Amino acid sequence: MIEDLLKKALLKNTKQRHMILSIIKSEKKPVTAEEIYIKLNKNKGNINLSTVYRTLNILSEKNILLKILKEDGTASYQINDNLHNHYITCYKCHNSILIDKCPIKDFSEKISKDTGYVITGHSLQLTGLCPKCSKHVNND
Amino acid sequence: MIEDLLKKALLKNTKQRHMILSIIKSEKKPVTAEEIYIKLNKNKGNINLSTVYRTLNILSEKNILLKILKEDGTASYQINDNLHNHYITCYKCHNSILIDKCPIKDFSEKISKDTGYVITGHSLQLTGLCPKCSKHVNND
DNA sequence: TTCGGTGCAAAATGTTTGCACACAC
């Protein structure tokens, strides 16, 4: 429940936060602030973009959301459960496809043991050439 | 040799590119455009920041550099050899430490086989709590 | 000589902030 998430984080349960979280929850892919903002206002939510950013920041700090950085440096967010995914993006055509299993999970434990850090999140982005583009490569 | 790198990428061997690449090569850590710019002009290089950005972009596209995104969405760059590193950053005190082995290397092959993508780069950033901070956590 | 590269200034993009008001607790 969204209310519980907010309570757990000691945050007030406002209409805005509720709507933002429910959009993120309903998505399978990580979403950007802009995307959330657009969806909100399609549903006549009338929520300010600053509020979206502020909410995303505070929820990431509290580890309720996972901040994912895309190639271009913009951020996406998803619920920080163990079901998240990673993508590989073609640097030519910008197509991206899902990697069906998070390779970090297995590694986390080892890293945690080695470093003493409690690992709460990670961001992984692979880049490459998709099959189509790698066929007609001439290095340009 | 820097000239060879540029030749290989079919790029002209200019003074600016040479200086930028030699700064990146001399660093152990990934460096930002700004940092390169500052170092350049300390060495009275007098190179424009746009040029730095353009160079970094083109060299990343050619896979000579690896673009690394930091938590805040800004980019750093390092030479794209097999010796690069990853870091884990504490979300409280922002300390970061080195992870001594890149966990993705082993995975790349499998992913490449599964997806048909040619994997040319990746960006991995772990977040967590360092040992010191995880001791006095009370969720704020 | 040609075309790619650079410098400069200006714009675009994504994100953050200060302030006054609003609303959850």
Place this chain on the structure above:
DNA sequence: GTGTGTGCAAACATTTTGCACCGAA
């Protein structure tokens, strides 16, 4: 009622772009 959260507008930081000139091949 109090203090956290929000809307708005303005600021900010990073990165990109248009254009004229420059210089490597």
